[in-house]
Amino acid sequence: MALEKPYKDIPGTTIFDSEQSRKGYHLNQFCMSLMKAENRERFKANERAYLDEWPMTEEQKQAVMSRDLNRCMELGGNIYFLAKIGATDGLSFQQMAGSMTGMTEEEYREMMLKGGRSPEGNRYLHEKSK
Template sequence: MSLNKPYQKIPGTTIFDAEMSRLGYHLNQFCMSLMKAENRARFKADERAYLDTWDMTEEQKQSVLARDYNRMMATGGNIYFLAKIFSCDGLSFQFAAATMTGMSQPEYAQMMLTGGRPPKGNTYEGVQ
């Protein structure tokens, strides 16, 4: 039974709640495994084979292989766990956030330095 979730009406926003936590449990456990050097080495040696050792959905595995962080979040990934993947790739949090917004890293950095995204279009549906 799903609870009333008014935050679902914020365009482009994925909220990591209890339901998403259950959905992404194995994806997030995989991410946490990358904290160990030997697991990072196994993952980098054969990403698909390492992913297949985890009880993730095929969509989750494909999103990891594609480094599609938005899709990972939509399938239950928590951004702080997903950080282990882009860190494993030698990328910064800022770089990953930029890819999730469709911006280059310099564009994203400038947007954040000038106050972030404007509220218009980024609030609850029906609010101006």
């Protein structure tokens, strides 16, 4: 029996639940492998060859290679594991978050210092149809 997931009605939100965990298991394991310097070097030397060592979907591999972290999350990636990709690229978590919102690092920092995004218009998808 499928669980009810009322959070699916929140726009722009991917909740890392058990379904996402199963979907992204190998993607997240790949990310964790980047904690070792020798694996980071192998990945940076030939991303495709390193990714092909993991039983990830082609969509997941393409999302990693294009650094589309939002797509990685949709495909089961956990942001805390995905941060290993950013760290491998020399990016801070703040830089990564900015890129995921379409903002520069400075714009993202300023938005967060002002309290984050406004919830207006971003509460539930079902509210938009009214």
